Amino acid sequence: MAPIPNEDLVSREDVIHIARLARLDVTEEELDRFASQLGAILGHAADVAALDTVGIPPTAHPLPLVNVLRDDLPGVSVDRDEVLSEAPAAEDGRFRVPRILGDAP
Amino acid sequence: MRDRDTAIDIARDVRAGARRARDVVDEHLAVIAGREPELHAFNLVLADQARARADDIDRRVAAGEDPGPLAGVPVALKDNLCTRGIPTTASSRILDGWRPPYDATVVSRLHDAGAVVVGKTNLDEFAMGSSTENSAFGPTRNPHDPSRVPGGSSGGSAAAVAAGFAPLALGSDTGGSIRQPAALCGVVGVKPTYGLVSRYGLVAFASSLDQVGPLAATVADAALALEVIAGHDPADSTSIPRAAPSLVETLDGGVEGLRIGVLRELTDGIDADVAGRLAAAVAALEAAGAKVDEASVPAATLALSAYYLIAPAEASSNLARYDGVRYGLRIDGDDIAAMYGATRAAGFGAEVKRRIMLGTYALSAGYYDAYYGQAQRARTLIIRDFAAAYESYDLLLSPTTPTTAFELGAKTADPLTMYLSDVCTIPSNLAGHPAVSVPYGAGDDGLPVGVQLLAPALGEATMFRAAAALERSLA
Amino acid sequence: MSEHRSVAAGVTTGWETVIGLEVHTELATATKLFCACRNAFGDEPNTNICPVCLGLPGSLPVLNRQSVELAMRVGLALHCRVEPSIFHRKNYFYPDMPKDFQVSQYDQPINVGGWLDLPDGSRVGVTRAHMEEDTGKSTHVGGDGGRIHGADHSLVDYNRAGVPLVEIVSEPDIRSAEQAKAYVNELRAILVAIGASDARMEEGSLRIDANISMRRVGAAELGTRAEIKNLNSVRSLGRAVDYEVRRQTDRLETGEAIVQETRHWNEDEGRTSSMRSKEEAFDYRYFPEPDLVPLAPSDDWQAAVRAALPALPAERRAALAVAAGVAAGDPSLATVVQQGLDDRVVAAVAEGADGRLALNRAANELPNRAVPDARAFAAVLKMEAGGRLTATQAKVVLAELVVSGADPADIAKANGFEALDADVLVAAVDAAITRHPGEWARYAGGDAKLAGFFVGKVMAATKGKADGRSVTAILRKRAAG
Numbered sequence A: 001m002a003p004i005p006n007e008d009l010v011s012r013e014d015v016i017h018i019a020r021l022a023r024l025d026v027t028e029e030e031l032d033r034f035a036s037q038l039g040a041i042l043g044h045a046a047d048v049a050a051l052d053t054v055g056i057p058p059t060a061h062p063l064p065l066v067n068v069l070r071d072d073l074p075g076v077s078v079d080r081d082e083v084l085s086e087a088p089a090a091e092d093g094r095f096r097v098p099r100i101l102g103d104a105p
Numbered sequence B: 001m002r003d004r005d006t007a008i009d010i011a012r013d014v015r016a017g018a019r020r021a022r023d024v025v026d027e028h029l030a031v032i033a034g035r036e037p038e039l040h041a042f043n044l045v046l047a048d049q050a051r052a053r054a055d056d057i058d059r060r061v062a063a064g065e066d067p068g069p070l071a072g073v074p075v076a077l078k079d080n081l082c083t084r085g086i087p088t089t090a091s092s093r094i095l096d097g098w099r100p101p102y103d104a105t106v107v108s109r110l111h112d113a114g115a116v117v118v119g120k121t122n123l124d125e126f127a128m129g130s131s132t133e134n135s136a137f138g139p140t141r142n143p144h145d146p147s148r149v150p151g152g153s154s155g156g157s158a159a160a161v162a163a164g165f166a167p168l169a170l171g172s173d174t175g176g177s178i179r180q181p182a183a184l185c186g187v188v189g190v191k192p193t194y195g196l197v198s199r200y201g202l203v204a205f206a207s208s209l210d211q212v213g214p215l216a217a218t219v220a221d222a223a224l225a226l227e228v229i230a231g232h233d234p235a236d237s238t239s240i241p242r243a244a245p246s247l248v249e250t251l252d253g254g255v256e257g258l259r260i261g262v263l264r265e266l267t268d269g270i271d272a273d274v275a276g277r278l279a280a281a282v283a284a285l286e287a288a289g290a291k292v293d294e295a296s297v298p299a300a301t302l303a304l305s306a307y308y309l310i311a312p313a314e315a316s317s318n319l320a321r322y323d324g325v326r327y328g329l330r331i332d333g334d335d336i337a338a339m340y341g342a343t344r345a346a347g348f349g350a351e352v353k354r355r356i357m358l359g360t361y362a363l364s365a366g367y368y369d370a371y372y373g374q375a376q377r378a379r380t381l382i383i384r385d386f387a388a389a390y391e392s393y394d395l396l397l398s399p400t401t402p403t404t405a406f407e408l409g410a411k412t413a414d415p416l417t418m419y420l421s422d423v424c425t426i427p428s429n430l431a432g433h434p435a436v437s438v439p440y441g442a443g444d445d446g447l448p449v450g451v452q453l454l455a456p457a458l459g460e461a462t463m464f465r466a467a468a469a470l471e472r473s474l475a
Numbered sequence C: 001m002s003e004h005r006s007v008a009a010g011v012t013t014g015w016e017t018v019i020g021l022e023v024h025t026e027l028a029t030a031t032k033l034f035c036a037c038r039n040a041f042g043d044e045p046n047t048n049i050c051p052v053c054l055g056l057p058g059s060l061p062v063l064n065r066q067s068v069e070l071a072m073r074v075g076l077a078l079h080c081r082v083e084p085s086i087f088h089r090k091n092y093f094y095p096d097m098p099k100d101f102q103v104s105q106y107d108q109p110i111n112v113g114g115w116l117d118l119p120d121g122s123r124v125g126v127t128r129a130h131m132e133e134d135t136g137k138s139t140h141v142g143g144d145g146g147r148i149h150g151a152d153h154s155l156v157d158y159n160r161a162g163v164p165l166v167e168i169v170s171e172p173d174i175r176s177a178e179q180a181k182a183y184v185n186e187l188r189a190i191l192v193a194i195g196a197s198d199a200r201m202e203e204g205s206l207r208i209d210a211n212i213s214m215r216r217v218g219a220a221e222l223g224t225r226a227e228i229k230n231l232n233s234v235r236s237l238g239r240a241v242d243y244e245v246r247r248q249t250d251r252l253e254t255g256e257a258i259v260q261e262t263r264h265w266n267e268d269e270g271r272t273s274s275m276r277s278k279e280e281a282f283d284y285r286y287f288p289e290p291d292l293v294p295l296a297p298s299d300d301w302q303a304a305v306r307a308a309l310p311a312l313p314a315e316r317r318a319a320l321a322v323a324a325g326v327a328a329g330d331p332s333l334a335t336v337v338q339q340g341l342d343d344r345v346v347a348a349v350a351e352g353a354d355g356r357l358a359l360n361r362a363a364n365e366l367p368n369r370a371v372p373d374a375r376a377f378a379a380v381l382k383m384e385a386g387g388r389l390t391a392t393q394a395k396v397v398l399a400e401l402v403v404s405g406a407d408p409a410d411i412a413k414a415n416g417f418e419a420l421d422a423d424v425l426v427a428a429v430d431a432a433i434t435r436h437p438g439e440w441a442r443y444a445g446g447d448a449k450l451a452g453f454f455v456g457k458v459m460a461a462t463k464g465k466a467d468g469r470s471v472t473a474i475l476r477k478r479a480a481g
């Protein structure tokens, strides 16, 4: 399999898209820097990307545990004031946030 | 560096009433006061709390109680372990000042064992890095040569133990973050089997790779600390449902008859200093009765690439919650999206942003299969190759790092060069296996060198026996 | 074109409506999905919160066993296969989601491949019923009537964050607003019957999203769909479907394409509107949740859950139809089963009551929950069938029986509901005939409507004790000479 080319692997447009998904404001300078650095790192990962993995299952977990469950018994909640005192803004027992522009997806 | 008490000595004396915990703590606080300004191992020194806690332990001893196996032992905690009411920052501006409403499970266990927390140690922001230069609060310096890095990301914990600030420290290891700084600072560092130590209360970096483990001046102290913090925790679904192993009592078992393989894939391209010390370690193990030859885990060559897809992918999701809504930094914006973007841009440092971007990319539509999916399959191959090797060997051996401690700033310009510092330690994280870095003398440059012993899952007892044998061979 | 009359009026001849529903239901557990906080509606804001459901750094989820059990109940009641499953993270930023990802099942859900039979005999396929966590709730301040648009800021309460949900996804098998409503009603009945959820739409413990598209009658492919959100009642669902069918048909008739998008139902305006701009990228970056391990309920566990399931509404309707001797699609069956009175009807029939009469009286006269014991119920029905009580009297006796539980015969006596002697009745009818000769002549001449006039007169004369059917019989006899 051909390795993925190193140069121009990640475009400025890709970086803009990814930064929006990650909710990270980026400067013009960062756009270029991330494009080249991400390209370099992903180019280095070409060995993994090009690996023949037919029939190889993915490993999400290093442990073979299954069915880890807890009983449905109520415990102690944390103190609201203690938690709200850490909030950047609170009002009326709730966390205050700037206006939300759209419904949840 | 002066000769120091071990955790085992301190706990024995404090429990016996032969020494006051308060004196132990004061002595260590004095050492901290002497060198901390130069080294910056800590984000926060908890002098008052430590003294109060020591007094409490002394009262309990006087009342005939046993405060536990770490009675009066000063411990330094990596600042990504949650401590109730005490700032926990992960060395990030985004968490600056945050006080968790709960203790990490390992912190509770240390407390229940009588340990005294003396401070929260510096790290690369969110444990992302190999030099502790990525801290929002400035770098930590290597006690052996302050012009050099202590390694990372648990650089503060490694430096604290190396400088005698505390005989024990806890760190976290996602790709080598305990072992690599332990090697560079000349202390023992243990990455336990994934699931042996609870992650509850460890600020997550990459959930399927993170493990908490001890750093100590001696193998026995590291073994004792691991006994205290290990064992099933119902608050962590990935915690192995079994009791902590007993490690200290079998430390002197020796390596007679053990089959140890030197990992070919992890010895390519290492510095001569490191290679020399590895050869000495091989000779010592053979002299102690082990059978040592060359072993191969071919897929280990894929580990670095796979790691730099998997870890950032998980991190990109784990770090989404730092959004300015519930805790930590907020930079106000006209609407919620503006607030998110500004807060995260201001709150995260360059390396964290780079990894969030990388991980978001690796998971995004159209790239998941090529990157994250492939990396998970590479992980399967690595696990299979390790399993094959462990059919012939009880333990594997490698250098911990390809080089000794480097100068501050030497690798900050090029992320890939920095990533290569973890090439020897990453395979164990991907496999979920335990590994320990044992200090094994110094190179020609006078800087510490660590060798790494690797074991199959839950192979800690054998691993510690071999580590102790190596340590004895230097005595 | 001739087959489409009056497009503007919404006549949809020639088009077929295709609907698939996604129903989110909160499970009736004591605690949340991944933490020990109480799963409760209506508590003070942010009082049921902890490090886990607030997504605090370092916290980790542990799955609630009872939520798995209830999810399995839902799946098994919907004839799904229970399969080994895993949780994924669905990544997107929203302030009511504390971790900025939702833990949800993605390509390996717990329940797959079932169906739901509706009272009208139709069957709707169930694609999957998977587990996920609920979000918190935002209150919008400073805008118009608490709406998100125009608000100045919002306040977030995380009490609901992490409450266990099952999302039940139907196949696109639903063809009308009526069927969609019947599907939701039936699903709610099942969820309540199996104890999985209280399914209260007004408290948000059951929420509906509808995927609606149109296609030419006979077409094999599905049309482009719109997903409708914010349907807070079964009635809204029906109205929204009707609105969308008109909107989409109008567009299609005039050659405009349907945009695949999410639309918001506005209850006050009675219309749907597009929810967001199309440029906004949505890429959820699903990946396996590394903080949880796979779920693989054992055969034994599944068998135990299945064995503990109560009889489901469809089975109960079928059994009731047989017991009452009525056709399977009879609408009273659904009413009686919904009110949980089917066992009373079956028992009354066993006591000798008439099936049809028992079904009708149970459907219409017995308020929910206050059910008489079957023997007393049967006694009233037998008195009515035997002519000892009129229909009106029987209803009065039933109503009192429900309240007092007294002996039906005593209730009848106390109300003076004693059947008139045949002689007395005949005399009363004859008296009415004599008193109204004109009306009688018309009745006798064939104007059957006047029977009601005479029944009324006799009823008045006997203070309601007369049985209308008996009066009519006497009238006929007299008219025949």
Ligand SMILES: [Mg+2]
Residues within 6 Å of the ligand: C104, C132, C167
């Ligand atoms: Mg969903």
Ligand SMILES: [Zn+2]
Residues within 6 Å of the ligand: C032, C035, C036, C037, C048, C049, C050, C051, C052, C053, C054, C162
């Ligand atoms: Zn909670």
